[in-house]
Amino acid sequence: VVRRTSKNLSTAKKVSIREVADRAKVHLSTASRALDEVQSKRISTEVVERVRKVARELEYQPNAIAAGLRTNKSKTIGMLVPDIANPIFPLVFRGVEDCSSRNGYTALLANSDFDLKNEKRILNTFLARQIDGLILATARLKDTVIETARQRGIPVVSVMRTTEQENVPEVVGDTFAGVKLLVDHLHALGHRNIAAIAGPQFTSAGPAQVKAFREAVKIVGIQLRPHAIVVADDFSIEAGQRSARVLLSNSVRPTAIVACNDLFALGCLDVFSEFGLKCPSDISLTGYNDTPFLDRNNPPLTTIRVPFYHIGYEAVNQLLLRMANPDGPASVTSFPVELVVRRSTAQVP
Amino acid sequence: VVRRTSKNLSTAKKVSIREVADRAKVHLSTASRALDEVQSKRISTEVVERVRKVARELEYQPNAIAAGLRTNKSKTIGMLVPDIANPIFPLVFRGVEDCSSRNGYTALLANSDFDLKNEKRILNTFLARQIDGLILATARLKDTVIETARQRGIPVVSVMRTTEQENVPEVVGDTFAGVKLLVDHLHALGHRNIAAIAGPQFTSAGPAQVKAFREAVKIVGIQLRPHAIVVADDFSIEAGQRSARVLLSNSVRPTAIVACNDLFALGCLDVFSEFGLKCPSDISLTGYNDTPFLDRNNPPLTTIRVPFYHIGYEAVNQLLLRMANPDGPASVTSFPVELVVRRSTAQVP
DNA sequence: TTGTAGGCGTTATCAG
């Protein structure tokens, strides 16, 4: 025999607008209007007051699902990131959340691990939930997710990456400026043999970094050695390790490495140890992103600070613009970045 | 004059179940059943096949909003964290996401910064969106959020914290075991004057840490000095700094500090420098949580590894159980933790 | 096995 302690915790059932209307002695459509900021102007202040008072008393909570069904708007924004455990993405997300909630939207968050299957699956769940807009931190150069979102009429904004897909606003940090800052810094320290580790090429970030590095090096007037640029096969510390091994096996070792991602830089440090190299006395190293906590790394990383929070915040702004006017021009917003000099870079030995 | 390139991108409009039904030449209720895993058993396989084929061809995507309105289930789980930028929470979230999506649920994520107003606001948006369940990483000892969620009949699971609220399943790491591990470790290194920094007391974690530390110290048989336990006023590096200053100003300085949070430990390290103390040669230090990247800190932190991902994953399992049977017993799931010895602890000087 | 019809809670479009 199952004995259930009959606590009978009062579970107040949800109150609908109908109840509010009844208690306020108005028709439910009147109540609906009274509760709406703009519609309420068309209603006698007296009634508006009365309805709102009742609503407050009953703790009426409009059912967003029902409203969404009717209006065909879910007031929901989907955000897709590769991996929220990479500490730069929480910063973006906080920006997204703040701007969303300030505008009455709620954010759905999902991780794809850069896996196309996951991306598709997630997009489908997002679509099923009728998201009003999508923010991608995963955009590829040719991105099928964007493509199908567009077919469904869902506005998309890409953060941290550009895409060849047309009609997609982008909110990014200024990669060229960042890489240039790093190269200039190393050059000023006397380095003339600088190598770089760029991100994978399926995302815009990779190619942009390669291009930026080439140009920056040319501008400061040093010659690019053969094999001075390695492309990581992944966004991980391990990929950084692999890349570093390649660079350090070059016949002429670089005196400095620009790792276009702090994770790559961490991988480099591991490999430096393997090779018996001390950073920065034997070899200089920079990261990119100013990932939280890496200011306390050993050694603290010289890196580029990117305003991730603002990128997320602005992405939502652009998305709202886009939702209001889908045919408007697709903006590209580029945020300035900042050099943060710490102790992983030093005068050339 | 604004010239708009008339690309006329085909915006395929959403296909409803009615269209699927029409094309499959069945009534829409038949189509609905054919698409449902269990209902479809009551329908001729032939028809089921036909309907599903059409659905696939049309890329039919059920409208979760409409379904939710009808079934009064949103298939959505809300998760509230203090701050997703604290790298332990992304790990929990990934567990939550994985288990949710594996069960057909989607996760809503929001940050409260431990601000009660935010918590209430967020809960309201969650309720408006008809979440089916709530996972709190913010639970207080007496938690009004839990209270109002319960009134609305929303099951709640608390992660990483326990609460005095009844009827709330909890999924946590074993705090006592963790603190004991740390104290034993330090004791084995010869430390007899050990201090601790515990978290704020409005959350269960703080008091639990205090209690655990007292007991652990007693068990190894060393006497607790006066003022050996400081309570941080916050969950930040700065709070750790403030606490460390207090501890180091004691007439007899501790030879080791157990910081019950890696962030506190980072604050301690800052203050050690201020006091001209070297860690670990002058003073030993432990953190707690094994926060990502802090294995590369200077010095790398001895700490306690908590299975955050599993905690998140299991929290959803518990939540699903709860949703299925709200009157069942509220379980407490405690995960084992692990000592990770790194280089912030050493033999007593 | 399949069709009918009602309704989930809202908002929008009509009238009055």
Place this chain on the structure above:
DNA sequence: CTGATAACGCCTACAA
């Protein structure tokens, strides 16, 4: 200014 009514897309008793 307010009330009546339909509709959003789906699910599910109930009927056939």
